[in-house]
Structures are given as C-alpha cells and as structure tokens.
Amino acid sequence: MMMEEYLQQFGLFDEGDINRFLELGKAKSFKKDGFFIREGMVCREVGFVISGTFRSFYYSHKNEEITYCFTFPRTLISAYSSYISGQGTPENIQAITDAEIFAIPKHHIEQLVESKPKWLLFSKIIAEQQYLEMEKRIFTLQKETAEVKYRQLLQEQPEYLQEIPLQFIASYLGITQRHLSRIRKQISY
Helix, strand or coil, rough: CCHHHHHHHHCCCCHHHHHHHHHCCEEEEEEECCEEECCCCCEEEEEEEEEECCCEECCCCCCEEEEEEEEEECCEEEEEHHHHCCCCCCEEEEECCEEEEEEEHHHHHHHHHHHHHHHHHHHHHHHHHHHHHHHHHHHHHHHHHHHHHHHHHHHHHHHCCCCCCHHHHHHCCCHHHHHHHHHHHHHHH
16 A cells, blocks of 8 residues: 555654554545535544545635645645644535545644654654755746646656646646746747
8 A cells, every 4th residue: 555655654653653543544435526624614524645636726705716735645735734724625626537636634734743752753853854845836936937847747747637627727836827828839840
C-alpha cells in the first residue's frame, strides 16, 4: 500500500507504528464530482490520495468557481486551515475523477501525538511541508504567466493533466478557455 511507503520515507516509524496508524484510518472512495469537503463544513480528517485527482476551489464575489489547487496521488489532502482551527472551511475539495484516499480522523492523530513524540515530529514536518507548498503555490500564481504555470503542470503532472477538464485548468491559470487553447497550441508546436 502506498500509505506505508509514505510513512516509511520519514525514517521515524517502525512496523508497529505504521500498523497502528493504518488501523486508525480507513479507505474512502469518491466518484467523479464527489466532494471530500464543502464550503462551511469543518474538516476533521486528513487524507492521503491513493488514486484519482481532486481540485480545490472557492466561489468569487461574482459567484464564479475559482480553482486554485489540484491534488494528485501520493499527496495529502485536507482543508488544512479548517482542520487546524475547527472553523468552517471557505473551500470545496472535489474529485475530478473517481478517487480513493486513506483518511485518518484528527482525534486519532491527536492520540498518536500524545502516545509517542515521533508522531509530534511527524505532524510538525507535515505542517512545514504544507506551508512550503502553499507558499510555492501563492508565488507561482502571482508571479508567473499563465504559460509558465501551464508548462509547470505539464512538467510535474503530465499523466494526470489529461484527466482535468479544460475549464478547471483555465480557472487555475486565471485565464479564459480560449486563451488556454492558444497556449496549448503554442506549446505543441
């Protein structure tokens, strides 16, 4: 299972620790267009994407959907600010394809943290990674052109990019679908 490999990469856990973690979580399946979380709900779990692709979006003041993030396999998924604060989330996280995650509730993570210091270190590492990823996403969205952002998606996630509807990619890039078509034509030449 990918979850075991993910935990092993940190070099913190023995087989017993990993088995305990796996016992506390469970696999969840999502059909295409299903929601991991909707705006206003409180996020009470963290997921590890086993298969499928998700998008995170919010509604603008004009009530338009703005896609600001994609989540691919072998990465964590959560409405993280809601998870931390216990407040309702302003975001929606929706499956773009059929998807499966391994989810573990917050209260179980808190039990692990209380039981062994290495889980606290793990939580700290994850929080730092989430912060760095968010900062990278902000800088990329604000500094780079749509073409550069599209090229990055092509380079980093080529196998999943074909699954994402063009309107979501255009929204993520902050451009129209027509402009996206022009960028795609330029790149294919």
